[in-house]
Amino acid sequence: xxxxxxxxxxxxxxxxxxxxxxxxxxxxxxxxxxxxxxxxxxxxxxxxxxxxxxxxxxxxxxxxxxxxxxxxxxxxxxxxxxxxxxxxxxxxxxxxxxxxxxxxxxxxxxxxxx
Amino acid sequence: xxxxxxxxxxxxxxxxxxxxxxxxxxxxxxxxxxxxxxxxxxxxxxxxxxxxxxxxxxxxxxxxxxxxxxxxxxxxxxxxxxxxxxxxxxxxxxxxxxxxxxxxxxxxxxxx
Numbered sequence: 576x577x578x579x580x581x582x583x584x585x586x587x588x589x590x591x592x593x594x595x596x597x598x599x600x601x602x603x604x605x606x607x608x609x610x611x612x613x614x615x616x617x618x619x620x621x622x623x624x625x626x627x628x629x630x631x632x633x634x635x636x637x638x639x640x641x642x643x644x645x646x647x648x649x650x651x652x653x654x655x656x657x658x659x660x661x662x663x664x665x666x667x668x669x670x671x672x673x674x675x676x677x678x679x680x681x682x683x684x685x686x687x688x689x
Numbered sequence: 690x691x692x693x694x695x696x697x698x699x700x701x702x703x704x705x706x707x708x709x710x711x712x713x714x715x716x717x718x719x720x721x722x723x724x725x726x727x728x729x730x731x732x733x734x735x736x737x738x739x740x741x742x743x744x745x746x747x748x749x750x751x752x753x754x755x756x757x758x759x760x761x762x763x764x765x766x767x768x769x770x771x772x773x774x775x776x777x778x779x780x781x782x783x784x785x786x787x788x789x790x791x792x793x794x795x796x797x798x799x800x801x
Binding site: 607620621624677678679683 | 693725730731732733734735778787788789790791792793794
């Protein structure tokens with residue numbers, strides 16, 4: 576079946592530093608990928624749509640200069656949290672539309688900013 | 690705006706018990722509705738879906754019926770197993786299967 580991976584699964588960084596999260600479609604190509612954020616015991620909130628070869632589309636209220644998205648190939652999208660602060664600590668999940676017109680989700684990346 | 694509300698968990702059941710997880714939605718148009726399941730350490734997986742009113746989605750013994758009149762899409766299973774322990778998310782999309790809007794998730798724990 577279609578698989579989406581994320582790396583790393585867990586990252587701790589210091590306040591003020593940047594951290595990059597990778598999302599890969601392992602056995603299918605994805606011109607579009609989606610990035611979600613999930614706070615504890617809350618819904619997944621769509622942050623942005625990543626488009627291969629063009630700029631990402633951000634949801635209202637999401638700072639595009641804070642959350643940099645690059646979709647450089649048909650199998651890889653990256654989310655960089657710039658100048659991270661403790662309030663950026665969260666669970667970040669990516670997804671990609673794949674076979675059978677379904678969304679395939681990565682296992683998520685837990686970011687802790689100290 | 691569009692939104693999804695589902696019952697708070699955790700839901701704790703004994704094996705072979707009947708399961709219902711309530712889900713209601715608010716949408717301006719005619720969305721597609723989904724149930725996703727997340728097993729420990731894994732990504733969300735599509736459990737079932739319904740794309741129009743009165744459709745019934747079903748998979749692995751789980752069922753949900755798209756009720757436009759009550760704006761609901763409740764998840765049911767007649768006899769749960771320990772292996773069903775997971776977090777269940779109700780979701781909607783007004784653009785097919787992209788740009789999903791999720792409920793908060795309901796954790797189900799099934800004990801032998």
